[in-house]
Amino acid sequence: MTETAEEAPEHNGPPWIRPERQQHIEWRDDDIVISVPVKSGTTWTMNIVYQLLVGGNAGFDDVYAEVPWIEFVSRPDQPVEELLDLLASMPASRPRAFKTHSAPPDIPFFKAGTGKRVRYIVVFRNPEESLVSFRPFLGQHTDAWFDLWQMPKEEMTRDNFPDFYNEIVNPRGMQGMLFGFLAAWWPLRHESNVLFMHYNEMKQDQRGSLQKIAGFLDIEPSPTDWPKILEYTSFDWMKRHEEKFEAHSVPPVPILQSGAMIRKGQAGQSRAEGMTEEIAAHLREVGSTICPIPEAVEWFYTGGPLP
Numbered sequence: 001m002t003e004t005a006e007e008a009p010e011h012n013g014p015p016w017i018r019p020e021r022q023q024h025i026e027w028r029d030d031d032i033v034i035s036v037p038v039k040s041g042t043t044w045t046m047n048i049v050y051q052l053l054v055g056g057n058a059g060f061d062d063v064y065a066e067v068p069w070i071e072f073v074s075r076p077d078q079p080v081e082e083l084l085d086l087l088a089s090m091p092a093s094r095p096r097a098f099k100t101h102s103a104p105p106d107i108p109f110f111k112a113g114t115g116k117r118v119r120y121i122v123v124f125r126n127p128e129e130s131l132v133s134f135r136p137f138l139g140q141h142t143d144a145w146f147d148l149w150q151m152p153k154e155e156m157t158r159d160n161f162p163d164f165y166n167e168i169v170n171p172r173g174m175q176g177m178l179f180g181f182l183a184a185w186w187p188l189r190h191e192s193n194v195l196f197m198h199y200n201e202m203k204q205d206q207r208g209s210l211q212k213i214a215g216f217l218d219i220e221p222s223p224t225d226w227p228k229i230l231e232y233t234s235f236d237w238m239k240r241h242e243e244k245f246e247a248h249s250v251p252p253v254p255i256l257q258s259g260a261m262i263r264k265g266q267a268g269q270s271r272a273e274g275m276t277e278e279i280a281a282h283l284r285e286v287g288s289t290i291c292p293i294p295e296a297v298e299w300f301y302t303g304g305p306l307p
Helices: 019-024 042-054 080-088 127-139 143-148 161-172 176-188 199-204 206-216 225-232 235-240 277-290 294-302
Strands: 032-035 097-100 119-124 194-198
Touching: 019 080, 032 042, 042 097, 042 119, 042 206, 042 225, 042 235, 119 176, 119 199, 119 206, 127 161, 127 176, 127 277, 127 294, 161 277, 176 194, 176 277, 176 294, 194 199, 194 206, 199 206, 206 225, 225 235, 277 294
Parallel strands: 032 097, 032 119, 119 194
Antiparallel strands: none
16 A cells, blocks of 8 residues: 555645545544645644643644644655554544545545544635745745655745746646635535634634634533643744644654744735735636635635624
């Protein structure tokens, strides 16, 4: 079952993301899937779920060791068995939580009451904000990481956002990473084992969002745990301890330059990051063909009550 970069199915993202690996996982009851598009609050949500599960803990070394990324390949010759052995070795004393940028069917979906009891936390962010954040994030991947994959860095990076969109995102059809994700999850938004969250909502009300996630996971933190959980999931705390969120324990070489994972955490700043009116219009036009559901696209951009 060993895979190589050449054998992996083609997709429009980086070669170290292989969604097909998730089909091999032996799922457990109470598994938690954190399904979020790129640069849309994934690491924050991973930390929220982890802190809720453990009652607040500042002593962890790497959140990616606690919440594995199940479509990630740490080196080109890594066999899928290595991932499966890691997941099987996770303790059964608490629910396992996983990160993925995939949506169904790339991530297996178990409808409540059928098959395994798996819960899905699905977070969305205005796609303009996701894309403008994605550009510097890719640029802050280390040269050693690109060398490991024998990939010229310029295949995935540009110095400004218009060039990044016009020369990388659009030719590769990378809008599908965002709007295809929306189209896949939207019909499942009211399933009882699916929780939709919007980044705007999470930024505006951290405590309320944590309480909503805790309720969905049937977790009741004690009065002494709540202050710790709120502190350790705050942007300021995560920024001060950013080494805990950079997946340093996973690959043989550093993936990211220091400070790349936790950036500004702001909403409504896409124009300041290089998004133009022309690109914004093109992005929405293309996105609306990928997900031809106007109410879904509108919610994607603005959040608010879920239709």
